[in-house]
Amino acid sequence: MFLRLLSDIQWRAAHPTWRRMTSSQRSSSTTAEPQPVALPAQAQVVICGGGVMGTSVAYHLSKMGWKDIVLLEQGRLAAGTTRFCAGIVSAARPMSIELKMAHYSNKLYQQLEQETGVQTGYMKTGSISLAQTQDRLISLKRIASSLNVMGIPCEIISPKKVLQLHPLINIHDLVGAMYVPEDALVSSANVSLALATAASRNGVQIHERTCVSHVTIQKGRVTGVETDRGRIQCEYFVNCAGQWAYELGHSGEEPVHIPLHACEHFYLLTHPLKEPLSSSLPTIVDPDGRIYIRNWQGGILSGGFEKNPKPLFTEGRNQLEIQNLQEDWDHFGPLLSALLRRMPGLESLQIMQLVNCPESFTPDMRCIMGESPTARGYFVLAGMNSAGISYGGGAGKYLAEWIVNGYPSENVWPLDLKRFGTLQSSRTFLRHRVMEVMPLMYDLKVPRWDFQTGRQLRTSPLYDRLDAQGARWMEKHGFERVKYFVPPGNDLLDLDHSKTFYKPDWFDIVGSEVKCCKEAVCVIDMSSFTKFEISSTGDQALESLQYLFSNDLDVPVGHVVHTGMLNENGGYENDCSIARLSKRSFFMISPTDQQVHCWTWLKNHLPDDSNLVLEDVTWKYTALNLIGPRAVDVLSELSYAPMTAEHFPSLFCKEMSVGYANGIRVMSITHTGEPGFVLYIPIEYALHVYNEVMNMGQKYGIRNAGYYALRSLRIEKFFAFWGQDLDAFTTPMECGREFQVKLDKGMEFLGQEVLLEQKQNGVYKRFTMFILEDHDTDMDLWPWWGEPIFRNGRYVGKTTSSAYSYTLERHVCLGFVHHFDEQTGEKLVVTTDFINQGEYEIDIAGQRFQAKAKLYPFSSLFTQRRRKDEGVDLTSEC
Amino acid sequence: MLAASCCDRRMCVCPGPRRIAIPVRSSRLPLLSDAMPAPAHLFPLIRNCEISRIGSTACYCHHRHLCCLSSHFAHSHFRYAPQKKFAALYRPKEHFNHFIHTRDYASTPQRFYLTPSQVNSILKANEYSFKVPEFDGKNVSSVLGFDSNQLPANAPIEDRRSAATCLQTRGMLLGVFDGHAGCACAQAVSERLFYYIAVSLLPHETLLEIENAVESGRALLPILQWHKHPNDYFSKEASKLYFNSLRTYWQELIDLNSGETTDVREALINAFKRLDNDISLEAQVGDPNSFLNYLVLRVAFSGATACVAHVDGVDLHIANTGDSRAMLGVQEEDGSWSAVNLSYDHNAQNEREVERVKMEHPKSEEKSLVKQDRLLGLLMPFRAFGDVKFKWSIELQKRVVESGPDQLNDNEYTKFIPPNYHTPPYLTAEPEVIHHRLRPQDKFLVLATDGLWETMHRQDVARIVGEYLTGVHHQQPIAVGGYKVTLGQMHGLLTERRARISSVFEDQNAATHLIRHAVGNNEFGTVDHERLSKMLSLPEELARMYRDDITIIVVQFNSHVIGAYQDEEL
DSSP, X not given: OHHHHHHTSOOOOSSSSOOOOOHHHHHTTTTSOOOOOOOOSEEEEEEEOOSHHHHHHHHHHHHTXXXXXXXXXXXXXXXXXXXXXXXXXXXXXXXXXXXXXXXXXXXXXXXXXXXHOOOOOOEEOOEEEEESSHHHHHHHHHHHHHHHHTTXXXXXXXXXXXXXXXXXXXXXXXXXXXXXXXXXXOOHXXXXXXXXXXXXXXXOEEXXXXXXXXXXXXXXXXXXXXXXXXXXXXXXXXXXXXXGHHHHHHHXXXXXOOOOEEEOOEEXXXXXXXXXXXXXXXXXXXXXXXXXXXXXXXXXXXXEOOSSOOEEOTTOOOSSSOOOOOOOXXXXXXXXXXXXXXXXXXXXOBEEEEEEOOEEEOTTSSXXXXXXXXXXXXXXXXXXXXXXXXXXXXXXXXXXXXXXXXXXXXXXXXXXXXXXXXXXXXXXXXXXXXXXXXXXXXXXXXXXXXXXSSOSSBOOXXXXXXXXXXXXXXXXXXXXXXXXXXXTTSOHHHHHXXXXXXXXXXXXXXXXXXXXXXXXXEEEEOTTSEEEEEEESSSHHHHHHHHXXXXXXXXXXXXXXXEEEEOTTSOEEEEEEEEEEETTEEEEXXXXXXXXXXXXXXXXXXXXXXXXXXXXXXXXXXXXXXXXXXXXXXHHHHHTSOOSTTTSOSSBEXXXXXXXXXXXXXXXXXXXXXXEEEEEEEGGGHHHHHHHHHHHHGGGTOEEOOHHHHHHHHHHTTOOOBTTTBOTTOOGGGGTOGGGOOTTSSSOOTTHHHHHHHHHHOBSEEEEEEXXXXXXXXXXXXXXXXXXXXXXXXXXXXXXXXXXXXXXXXEEEEEEEEEEOTTTOOEEOBOHHHHHTOOEEEEETTEEEEEEEESSOOGGGGOTXXXXXXXXXXXXXX | OHHHHHHOSSBOOTTSSXXXXXXXXXXXXHHHHHOTHHHHHHOOOOOHHHHHHHHHXXXXXXXXXXXXXXXXXXXXXXXXXXXXXXXXXXXXXXXXXHHHHHHHHHOOOOOOOXXXXXXXXXXXXXXXXXXXXXXXXXXXXXXXXXXXXXXXXXXXXXXXXXXXXXXXXXXXXXXXXXXXXXXXXXXXXXXXXXXXXXXXXXXXXXXXHHHHHHHTTOOOOOOXXXXXXXXXXXXXXXXXXXXXXXHHHHHHHHHHOOOSOOOHHHHHXXXXXXXXXXXXXXXXXXXSSHHHHHHHHHHHHSEEEEEEEEEETTEEEEEEESSOEEEEEEEOTTSOEEEEEXXXXXXXXXXXXXXXXXXXXXGGGHHHHEETTEETTTBSOSBOEEOGGGTSOHHHXXXXXXXXOHHHHHOHHHHOOOTTOOSSOOOBOOOEEEEEEOOTTEEEEEEEXXXXXXXXXXXXXXXXXXXXXXXXXXXXXXXXXXXXXXXXXXXXXXXXXXXXXXXXXXXXXXXXXXXXXXXXBOTTSSBOHHHHHHHHTSOHHHHHHHOXXXXXXXXXXXXXXXXXXXXXXX
């Protein structure tokens, strides 16, 4: 029946001649196809895929003034997943960037019909997300908080209100719901056709029945596209091939890894009810029942995300378009039960069809966009995790900006293709992971959940040792990292299965690890961090790095520098620690998930000079972080070298022997602000050094610790972390790191101008630390990240990370404060006074807690000889 | 035991001289008369068709059971009336009321539900599986193995089963035996019949060898390897007696030495007849040991049907006496399952059987031979072991009973002579033998007593076992197509299909699986746990009214071996 919808539209398939076809012609046109218009020999941009993504990118590119664009579709426009899509446009998304995309899409679709004359079926119905449990309600409240501060109307409503909004719903098992009145329904295929129509009018050439066989890449740049109808030379290629994006990425000589995998997705269509449902009835999402229900032509459309998804096309494509996939009623059974439980009145409603519509899913449930790390000009927009129509408009806009400007207007790092590497590209991994991801769509996601599939891919050599000592693991970029160590005797199962928005059960465990870091010494395995070595024959390395980094790297050999790797706008592309190993070589440590992004950035910015060598040495070293006042004792006993501050000052790096092992790179940094060292150990020595450290450390009370302890330590000291607090839109000036910027280092560096300007004129947001004051750690909901910050009752920003500080015995949230003009909403300069003179509140799932804002950390926390019972005076500084 | 034998539906002898049936009748009447709701509350599935279906089954049981009390009563009240009544009882609330009501009158024991694991432990108590051992990773036998199980309704159970591999000849023997008027005869037949068959099949030289070994006190060649469940016991006391009878048989075979190769069909028929003859003779001769004397009499006066399969390569022989049944499960080319009967029931429903009986007796008896679908108005199977009351002359019966032990003498049942008893014997143990050449599509054989067949159609049996054994549930995917299906209907259908699959995984034994279905099936042909639970928690004295003993053997064939046989022949 979607075909029928499609065929209502008159559609021009190729520029410049309009091909007018009536519906009957169209449906019978498979044989009597008019001679297709020849492909152009070259174009600036070639977009592959005529679904909502491809057409949206074409639409936005052409809007931004680019005209020389060709869109290729292997079958018909909007014939793939887009054609079958349920057409729900909902802003109820947990992630802020996703929310923004959906919000933009909604606004775009609303005016699309007026703009293009193509009926899009846009209907503002609103949506109601139901909560069957209190925990679900909390998660909805969190979303509601962030929607409200975005200016998107949204309210938490009672079950009774639900019944008023939708008379068919059984509300007996509900505890509440979230109502988003502006969510809409569209016919997704028609939206796609409307976007194509508009793009076409703006000059985009659209060619159907044209299949891209591969993309040619020379010297790391896209040069052209080979199709079954000839070659097109192009500068930019955009892979919007949906579930075929993975294969298309692998079709060329130089593969572009796009980790996504298709799963079958079912939804049900019914005949109209006796009294046909109103087309303005809100869409129902019942995540606890794993289903969504929308009105559809007087009947309903209902699908869901089952617990046992069926991945498909693991071996690759075996058909051109998604046709004739089997309906599987037995598979749909549980969802049907949920539907009838939610709307018992539908028992007698007649079935029209069960639609099998494959959707593509990604390893982390977030879509994939951005430029390939290996091929410049190769862009990707795919892997929508079944929210394609919600994201379509916004994602197309950001990608078009990215192509045109070199960067999008929002921080899209969470969606950046470069968050993945080749390691997420295994078909087996993807197949297993998407089977976990698809049910997660509607699973209750509590703070700090971890994926269970596709694990133990990258591990430290100490993995087994740590695991045997009770380590609990999380995964980052495929690397297993310890969260905390369960002491012997604790009920392990309990710990692994508890999920809560409140105080977690590892609270005391992490507390004791923190205490040990403060008073004795702890070992944290930090091998996952990305490690690069840059060296050159002459001064090239230093010169290049001086240009790429804001801090002065021309320091004496053996010094370690914390510095940002900034973009032209002064924003953090990376935040790293760089040790000068010799005059001409540097050792660079950056966050785990920077492996691909940082490499690409450096590759793209370093001069093409064979005397300058960049090497990824992540796999070569195991990193042990010794944190605590007794770390110095342990290390000096093991190396027979004095490690005190006089001999080994902070931010210092030296190769030395530890135990029998020589050549251990010891740095006096801990990433936490606590005293201690990080040992970079060639992996074959890892076990030896670990054993020596643990043996020697025994008398100093050494113990293992995990990342949760590290996190608590760094947040209470106001240490920002890239990927959580810092992003490409944050400058060092905005997060109080002027001291890491050497504007006068004697040479130009990326972002310098912006930073200079900010230094003079001030910043428009300011990284601030908040200490929750009336928050009861035991009883209240915990902050996580993304909680709105209110200053004198007005929204000023969101938190980016938070942790419980065991020292302060308070929750600490870090986040950015903006100064919005009260009338215009315009962003104003944020001054120190502005920060200090406000009354702050943090909104956790709708409940506001008073917070004390600080721009500088408590100096008392850095005092090494801090006495045990010395109370911390919360008001003593700043 | 008296009550049990009296009420046995096969052997209705209630109109006997002693008023033995009266206490039984009075205790059960309230339940029956008032409460046809009784079955209704047992099966509270609130569906019209279900209720009428169960109602009729239940009534059928009652009817069969009680025909001896008052056939008029049974017919008029139970067979027809209740269905109408049930239709009126559709509303669940009324059910509930009736349930309370019935409880008061019938003092039905407390209603309790068994948990799934309790249900399983009941169902699995008697299950047994045998896998033919493989050699070098290959099973060269045409039989992969078998699963067997039985579920009692009588206390004690009157069904028996046997399975054994012939060691001196090739082939495997499997049999189910349904006893009536006690279990003695079925027990004896289950212990002895396979020896008689094996001996009948043995070549002359082997018989001589065995006889010589016995003669000189050497170790005997083992004849059979039994595959027994721990609950399948053999009588130690009678083994000497049984052995002697068997030895006499083979001695006669040696003397007879025809020199011809043994035909399986003949061997089976001879063995059946010989064993029945020996049972009869042993009872007539008696035994000096009073326990044994009583035993042989009980064996002879009780009865048993037998359905025995002999599988040797592609040759499958079924020898059947009575109303147990053998059924072959055939997988069609499209993967579906069909059933082929490999035996004929010997009862009133089998016209040829009725003809045969009538032929064997003078025309004058024609009317009295088969009454109310029973032989002489009493016995349901038309062929059986034992049952000397239908075989011996009146004089012989009287002599044996009078000279027999007091227990026998006091027994009203044994003293009672069937009415219109003019030209014995009326009953024979001679089996009907069917030979079938196995084909690759013949996947399994089900041998089962009538307890199974009266609740399930053979086609369902074939499908359930077939799906179970292949592990693939050839449930055609549902396609709505152009049909008008409502969400509710679809939901019901899907729930049922899920239940079908989940019940498969509970069982490791095909026979158990089949019993689960036989007892627990609802109108969709799927297992309803509640129903299963209720059927299994029936108290002993009620169980027999709702179901019969069920004994099942499922033999699985090795299609590869069978295919290879075929290829060789081609």
